[in-house]
Amino acid sequence: MNIFNLFITAFNALMKNGMRTLLTMLGIIIGVAAVIVMESIGKGSEADITARMNSLGSNMIIVAPSPHTVNGVKMGQGGLTLKYKDVTMIKRYSSATKYCSAMVFIAQQVKYRANNWNTRTTGVLPEYFALRGIWAATGTVFTDEDLRNISKVCIIGKTVQENLFPDGENPIGKTIIDGNIPLKIIGIQNERGQSASGSDQDDVIIAPYTTVQDRMVQSLYINVIFISAKSADQIPKAVSEIKYCMRTSHHLSTGEPDDFLVRTLADIMAAAQSVSKLLTLLLASVAGISLLVGGIGIMNIMFVSVTERTREIGTRLAIGATSTDVLWQLLIEALAISLVAGTGGIIIGLIVCKLITWLAGWSTVVTASSIIISFAVCTFIGIFFGWYPARKASNLNPIDALRYE
Amino acid sequence: MWRTFITGGTPFSALRGINLTVLPKELVAIMGASGSGKSTFMNMLGCLDRPSKGQYFFNGIDTTAKSNTELALLRRDYFGFVFQSYNLLPRTTSYENVELPLLYYGYKFGGSQRRDMVIAALKQVGLEEKIYNKTNELSGGQQQRVAIARAIINNPKIIFADEPTGNLDTRTSFDIMAIFQGLNEKGTTVVIVTHEPDISDFAKRKVVFKDGNIISDDINQTPKNAAKERLKLPELKEPEAAK
Numbered sequence: 001m002n003i004f005n006l007f008i009t010a011f012n013a014l015m016k017n018g019m020r021t022l023l024t025m026l027g028i029i030i031g032v033a034a035v036i037v038m039e040s041i042g043k044g045s046e047a048d049i050t051a052r053m054n055s056l057g058s059n060m061i062i063v064a065p066s067p068h069t070v071n072g073v074k075m076g077q078g079g080l081t082l083k084y085k086d087v088t089m090i091k092r093y094s095s096a097t098k099y100c101s102a103m104v105f106i107a108q109q110v111k112y113r114a115n116n117w118n119t120r121t122t123g124v125l126p127e128y129f130a131l132r133g134i135w136a137a138t139g140t141v142f143t144d145e146d147l148r149n150i151s152k153v154c155i156i157g158k159t160v161q162e163n164l165f166p167d168g169e170n171p172i173g174k175t176i177i178d179g180n181i182p183l184k185i186i187g188i189q190n191e192r193g194q195s196a197s198g199s200d201q202d203d204v205i206i207a208p209y210t211t212v213q214d215r216m217v218q219s220l221y222i223n224v225i226f227i228s229a230k231s232a233d234q235i236p237k238a239v240s241e242i243k244y245c246m247r248t249s250h251h252l253s254t255g256e257p258d259d260f261l262v263r264t265l266a267d268i269m270a271a272a273q274s275v276s277k278l279l280t281l282l283l284a285s286v287a288g289i290s291l292l293v294g295g296i297g298i299m300n301i302m303f304v305s306v307t308e309r310t311r312e313i314g315t316r317l318a319i320g321a322t323s324t325d326v327l328w329q330l331l332i333e334a335l336a337i338s339l340v341a342g343t344g345g346i347i348i349g350l351i352v353c354k355l356i357t358w359l360a361g362w363s364t365v366v367t368a369s370s371i372i373i374s375f376a377v378c379t380f381i382g383i384f385f386g387w388y389p390a391r392k393a394s395n396l397n398p399i400d401a402l403r404y405e
Numbered sequence: 406m407w408r409t410f411i412t413g414g415t416p417f418s419a420l421r422g423i424n425l426t427v428l429p430k431e432l433v434a435i436m437g438a439s440g441s442g443k444s445t446f447m448n449m450l451g452c453l454d455r456p457s458k459g460q461y462f463f464n465g466i467d468t469t470a471k472s473n474t475e476l477a478l479l480r481r482d483y484f485g486f487v488f489q490s491y492n493l494l495p496r497t498t499s500y501e502n503v504e505l506p507l508l509y510y511g512y513k514f515g516g517s518q519r520r521d522m523v524i525a526a527l528k529q530v531g532l533e534e535k536i537y538n539k540t541n542e543l544s545g546g547q548q549q550r551v552a553i554a555r556a557i558i559n560n561p562k563i564i565f566a567d568e569p570t571g572n573l574d575t576r577t578s579f580d581i582m583a584i585f586q587g588l589n590e591k592g593t594t595v596v597i598v599t600h601e602p603d604i605s606d607f608a609k610r611k612v613v614f615k616d617g618n619i620i621s622d623d624i625n626q627t628p629k630n631a632a633k634e635r636l637k638l639p640e641l642k643e644p645e646a647a648k
Contacts, residue, residue: 005508016496315492318453319506319555320481322474399453402492 001325010332017305024301025341027294028381032345032374033352034287039370040353042280044363049276052195053269059098059232060131061239062263063225063246080221081250081259084213087125087225089249096238098230101128102222104213110164110205111177117163121154121178121205123212124226131228134206136187139172142208150210154178155187157202176205181215183207235264291377295338299385302334306393313393314401327394334386335379342378346371407458408445419445420456421617427596429562432589432628434605435598437614444567446614447598451484451565452476464562481509485556489568491548493540493555500536503527503554526554530584546577553584563594570604576638582607582631607631 001009014021065081087102094100104123109116128134129141142153156164156171165171171185183205192201213219229238239262246260306313313326353364408420419442427433427450437443448454449461452468460469464483468476480486493502503523507514514522527533530550540548549569556564566585570578578601586607589595597608605611606629613621 001508002511009508012497012501311492312494315488315494316505316509317477318451318480318486318492320477320509320559322477322509324474325509397454399448402453402488 001321001328006325006328006332007336009329010336013329013333014336020301021337024297024337025344027297028291028338028341028378029294029345029348031287031291031294032342032378033349034290035284035374035377036346036349036366036370037352037356037364038283038287039280040349040364040366041356041362042276042283043365043367043370044357045279046273046276047365048363049272050269052193053265053272059229059235060265061227061229061235061242062265063227063242064223064261064263066257066259066261080219082222082225083220083249084222086246086249087222089245090225090227090242093245094227094238094241096229096234096241097227099127099131099226099228101125101131101226102209103128103224103226104209104217104219104222106179106212106216108179108216110160110179112164112174115164115166117160119160119163119203119205121207121212121216123207123209123217125209128206128226131226134192135190137190139185139187141187141206147208147210150214151208152181152183152211152215153186154183154205154207154211155189156185156206157189157200157204158191159200159203160205161188178205178207179216181211183211235266239264291374291381294341295381295385298334298337298381299389301337302330302386302389303392305333306330306389310393310396310401310404313396314398314404317396317398317401323394326396327390330390330393331383331386334390335382338378338382338386339375342375345378346374349374406446406449406456406461408442408449408454409457418457419617420449422459423617423619425612425619425622427563427594429594430589430592432586432595432607432609433597434608434611435596435614436600436602436605436611438600440616441614442617443598443600443614447565447567447596450563450596451486452480481506481559483562485559485561485564487549487552487556487564487566487569489571491540491545491552491572493548493551496539496541498537498539499527499532499543499551499554502540502551503558506555506559522558523554526558527551529557530554544577545573546580549573549577549581550584553581557588557593561593563596564588566595566597568598568600570599570601575603576635576641578604579631579635579638583635586628586631607634 063082063086084102087100090097091100101124105120107118107120109118110121126142126144126147135141136155139155141155142151145151146153154176161171164176165174171188173185175182175184189202189204189206195201213222227238227242229235242262243258246262247258250259252258316326317323350366353366356362357364406420406423407418409416409418411417423442423446435443435447445454449456452463455469460467462468463479466479468479471479494505500523503526504519507519507522524533524536527536530553532547532550532554535543535547535551540551543551549572553569564585569585570581573581582604585595585597597604599605606625609625609628611621611623611625612619
């Protein structure tokens with residue numbers, strides 16, 4: 001039988017058992033759709049993590065105090081070891097560093113007329129805005145002059161704005177009471193959403209470092225140092241330079257452990273992505289199992305079909321079909337079921353992905369590879385699970401097949 | 406020719422040393438009681454089964470030495486089969502059934518050529534108006550005629566019919582036999598297995614089987630004409646209510 005007629009014959013045979021064919025396909029359709037959806041959810045969460053990490057600032061390096069011990073008592077994270085002179089040191093001696101900003105923060109009650117709100121006031125250098133990709137959506141950010149003058153100015157995040165100015169009043173130019181220091185609002189920060197750790201990046205007041213340090217915190221120590229390397233491949237160089245500067249600044253002799261931690265975003269990103277990759281793998285393997293079950297469904301139905309059509313196969317053999325003809329006919333039937341179902345599964349998978357994004361707000365990323373792989377798997381399933389029943393049918397003795405009751 | 410089946414560990418010979426020659430253009434009736442081996446013998450002739458011992462020559466070719474694929478091609482090119490239960494494909498039209506053997510010729514026949522051949526074959530059995538009817542919409546006699554059309558579409562040298570009238574009433578049986586006689590007159594060899602004596606009266610030669618052996622092999626000097634016999638049958642009167 002020529003290929004064209006083989007396909008027509010297989011197609012007719014499937015159409016004659018429309019309902020059964022459809023039910024057989026259902027297993028594959030669900031399997032393929034599940035693979036595509038799971039894969040795209042996993043990939044979507046990976047992309048999300050990358051995007052959120054990038055929102056923290058690119059090529060970013062963070063220096064934080066390391067856990068330290070005082071008289072045998074472990075003090076935990078956030079000890080007091082960093083000073084402003086560390087920042088000066090890094091700025092002066094690290095050639096791979098582009099921006100460097102100290103950061104101090106204090107959480108306290110903020111008031112504007114009858115409204116109040118508890119939020120974190122962050123004191124930073126003006127470089128911080130470029131470093132973190134923050135700008136003033138309205139108004140302006142503060143300058144080096146404000147820093148020198150210890151100006152009582154600030155820019156606020158959207159969450160703070162919503163809580164202190166619930167009536168939609170324009171906050172620019174208004175003075176809020178931060179702790180007990182009056183600060184004039186000069187700008188509103190661009191919307192930044194959640195951070196990778198889930199904290200609200202818009203629930204913040206940013207003021208000059210000197211203002212927060214001298215007027216509010218009144219301490220010698222700073223909390224964190226934010227640094228950005230000149231480029232991604234300069235990060236390792238910057239890290240080693242920073243470590244050297246810090247050790248020099250802290251007068252640490254050889255053999256003495258660091259009293260600070262240097263973290264790069266790459267480490268954090270790698271950790272988060274490995275979790276997300278594991279999740280993708282897990283979801284995909286669950287979906288893969290359902291695809292396998294679908295394949296077994298095809299084999300099952302093909303077996304029933306061969307048994308049911310034994311006489312038909314006998315008739316075909318009697319009127320001149322060779323066993324190869326019969327083998328191909330049944331194999332193509334199995335292949336057609338799995339390929340049509342695969343295509344249906346892909347379409348349904350894509351629709352479900354859109355629905356998930358639309359209804360649940362999860363980001364989904366459908367990759368070409370997941371579609372190609374699903375299609376390849378369907379072809380494989382068709383051939384693999386169709387082969388055995390087809391082989392069984394083609395090996396039938398014509399007279400046994402004709403006599404079959 | 407011998408054919409031995411082993412059922413439940415016990416060997417049973419359905420054919421016990423048959424020796425028979427069928428000549429071209431013969432119309433042979435193979436007769437015998439059920440279990441006499443006549444169907445088994447016909448399956449051997451049609452290369453649907455292989456003898457356990459002995460040889461079968463078709464057209465001077467030793468078929469026992471042929472592979473399964475070669476036998477399939479032999480059936481495709483030279484044989485036509487008609488079965489007692491018609492063996493039409495379920496849920497298909499007359500057209501699809503009659504066309505089926507042509508599909509196994511690969512690219513030899515194009516779509517329009519196949520169509521012409523199917524129409525010609527159905528005309529020959531007088532069923533051209535039922536060409537697109539599903540087989541389950543046809544009567545038994547009509548289904549058997551579709552089966553005959555399918556058997557003759559490849560212009561076979563020989564037609565094997567296993568109890569072709571077994572499921573049909575007398576009138577329809579005679580109609581079917583008239584078709585076989587017509588084909589035979591045009592030069593096709595026909596081998597019919599039957600246990601009905603009045604059917605065998607239409608054959609030119611009667612071979613009688615009993616317990617796997619031939620007990621008689623006679624030339625019928627005066628074969629009856631099925632078409633004429635059909636006219637002699639009295640018309641059946643149906644009760645009014647059935648109309």
